Amino acid sequence: MNQDWRGAVIRRLLLxxxxxxxxxxxxxxxAWSLVVGLAAYLGWTLAQLLRLHTWLKRHQADEPPPDGYGLWGEVFDxxxxLQRRDQRVRGRLQAVIDRVQESTAALNDAVIMLDSDGNLEWWNRAAExxxxxxxxxxSGQPVTNLIRHPTFKDYFEQNNHSEPLELPSPINDRLRLQFHITQYGNREHLMLVRDITRLHQLEQMRKDFVANVSHELRTPLTVISGYLETLLDNVDDINPRWLRALQQMQQQGGRMQNLLNDLLLLAKLEATDYPSDNQPVAVDLLLLSIKSDAQALSSERHHRISLEADASLKLKGSETELRSAFSNLIFNAVKYTPDEGEIRIRWWGDEQGAHLSVQDSGLGIEAKHLPRLTERFYRVDSSRASNTGGTGLGLAIVKHVLLRHRARLDISSVLGKGSTFTCHFPSTQVVKR
Structure with a gap:
């Protein structure tokens, strides 16, 4: 209340x-005159207060307060x-909300707002x-009751939504959708759903093309390799000038055969989401076998290869696929570690799950290459890869095998000191003896 109204109130009381x-x-x-006068003033004040209480309790939206005069007139004014100011603010906020809803309604991507329990609060037309x-x-239904795919339920309940999820549409199997969830506010969720059917079809066409070409090339390559082997077995009957050419042809034919085998293995890994032969695998024995092969590969280079494996930990999955992934990591360490270098293989478990690390004392890898190492045909150094006879698909195979076993690969490296490749398997994949 301003100073004028204070003076007015004081003057009225004095009057x-x-x-x-x-x-x-x-x-x-x-005495009685004062009592009656003050009682009348108090009664009038209580009547005005009762009018305010009645208005607050029963008034409709935007209904103005009752008229008054004096102190209560100032209160009502x-x-x-305040009521008019709130109406203007609400009008501006409603205009913003309307614009947001109109813009999201025009999107081809679905936008769904969920509460902290995963219940539907709002969605645009694309979601329908x-x-x-x-x-x-x-409205108010749990989203997992409407999208019943088990993979979506696992994805929604986990805390990490950094990677999107791809699933078929619950109403049309021919549509391929990509789900991305972001948490905001009080653990509420904003879910974006995008139609990636076209991209999925293109990716499937690429996979089919690679698989079919690889399969078709196996037969002529086998024939060529067979004749080359026959010619080399009878090299005494051939002009000596052809010997080096035949040997190089056989060597390149072997590289091409390895490349086709890796491409076919990748196509097989991508064909299904989870290994069909899901059985407990004795990882310690598997690593012991791979270590023996690695020592044979090292041969005269005299690498120091050590193995530390917890025999009480088994891993659910495909032994063939795990052998392929683990041997790729270990054989890579042998190929890229200088002579008499050290390679340490370790298999252990903790409360997060089970882990396999392959550490070498090689040349190391620059940090800029680490995010792309698992891409197909990516080469850190093309000349070095050619010398080792690699196909450029080894780490891509490792990545797909780990994805099929719900695991992930971490890579750390320091130039001049070596690299460490670590596979992290969740506790759901681990079986203790």
């Missing part, structure tokens, strides 16, 4: 007291101005097209 005293002077009852959501009957 009231003066009137009461005047009545007391006339009637001779000063201030309430009216892609996911089959219905307004208003699906």
């Amino acid at each position: 009231l007291l003066a009137g009461c005293l005047l009545v007391g002077l006339i009637s001779g009852e000063y 201030n309430i009216y101005h 097209t892609l996911l089959g959501l219905k307004t208003p009957q699906d």
